[in-house]
Amino acid sequence: MMQRPLAILTGIAVAASGLLLGAAPAPAAPARSTEVRGIALRANAAPEGKVSAVILLNGLTVKKEAHVSSYQRSRFGGWIDRDKDGENTRAEVLKSESRITASVNRSGTVKGGKWISAYDNKVITKASRLDVDHLVPLAEAWASGAWTWSARKRAAYANDLGYGPSLIAVSLSSNRSKGDRDPAQWIPAAKSDVCTYVKQFVAVKSRWKLSIDDAEKTAIVGYLATCPNLVVAKPATPLVTSLLPKATPKPKPVKHTTGGSGSSSGSSGTYYANCDAVRAAGAAPLHRGQPGYETPRLDRDGDGVACE
Known part of the structure; x- marks a missing residue:
């Protein structure tokens, strides 16, 4: 009967010695719940390769946007041809998202295919009627931390083919409607896409370690509270060099x-x-x-x- 207390005391002594020797404390588990203005969210279980948007949201820094007025589109560069196959980022996204094999001309421009614009559920067969949208707009990224990045990192962000949700083919009208706005200011007209859009918005911000402001987080929590499934593809930290062309x-x-x-x-x-x-x-x-x-x-x- 005396062995159990002795084991407990021994464990306490070992733990204390570990602290004295400077042993690193175990990393804190990511928060699995959050509450904003009375709305509570709890992370649901996620299969391999996926994660709850709640966990990602809790990992984002909440702070006021900065350097908003200094944003310029040119600071992110244009579309690039990462693998030098004659097709730039826009073409790669259009080919990947077409429901049928897309037609491409000799200059690497996608001409036709079949796309369903997630923001408004429009079926589109002419590539000229599509925009390839940055799910988290470039101006939003700039004000959320990209203003501190190098030009190469911004170019990598603008051409992020390493994480599917980063870039999406949508109708011209829906992209013009969205502009540079975040979920506190704009939401897709297609109700079926609202949950997906908001979860992926959080995931892209998490991938690139971008911040969110108070209004943004409040809106996101409100939308996620209506979603039956909070799981999203797990974003990996981007390797900038892998997203840009190799120097010749x-x-x-x-x-x-x-x-x-x-x-x-x-x-x-x-x-x-x-x-x-x-x-x-x-x-x-x-x-x-x-x-x-x-x-x-x-x-x-x-x-x-x-x-x-």
Whole structure:
């Protein structure tokens, strides 16, 4: 009968020694409930790869928006071609969300397919009648923390193909209606999309560690309280470099010992395969007498300036 108290005392001693030795405390479990103005939410169970929007919401910093007036669309750049397959981010989203195989022309522009605009449930078959929307608008992201980011991180955010909800194909009219507004100011006309939209809005903000303001959180809690299912695809922390094109290394001049036919400076040992290589190396234009200059191979008109 004395063994149990002894074990308890031993456990207390071990725990105390751990504190004395500077052992790190166990990380706090994420909050599974929240309450705003009398509206209470509790996280429901989520299967593998998913998470409750309540847990994500509780992880967001609540603070007033900042630097609103300094927002400029150009600070996020345009669509990019991440994998250099000739199709930019807009095209990739349109192809992914089309209910049938989308038609794409030779320039990589998506022309046709079949899309259902989630914001208003419109069925659209011409890509020109669609916008690819940033679920959390760029201006909203800017005021919620993106103003502190590097240009590369903002470009990655604007082209986030790493998390499905970040970018969505919707009708032109619904996107114009939404503009730069958040859930406190705008909600989809399609009632069937309200819960999905709000949950995904929270998830995208969580993915990019963006803040929310008081009005935003109040509105979000109010909408989520009407949703039968609060589970959303679990967002991973984005790796900026994986969302941007890989830099193409500049070709280095090739050394050779034979000299160039007709070259006035082939003996320098610097050789460029063509003018593209000269420009890529930052050496254009080449003047007679400079390393790598050759005529007529690079200076075809013989005026003493190559690759101008």
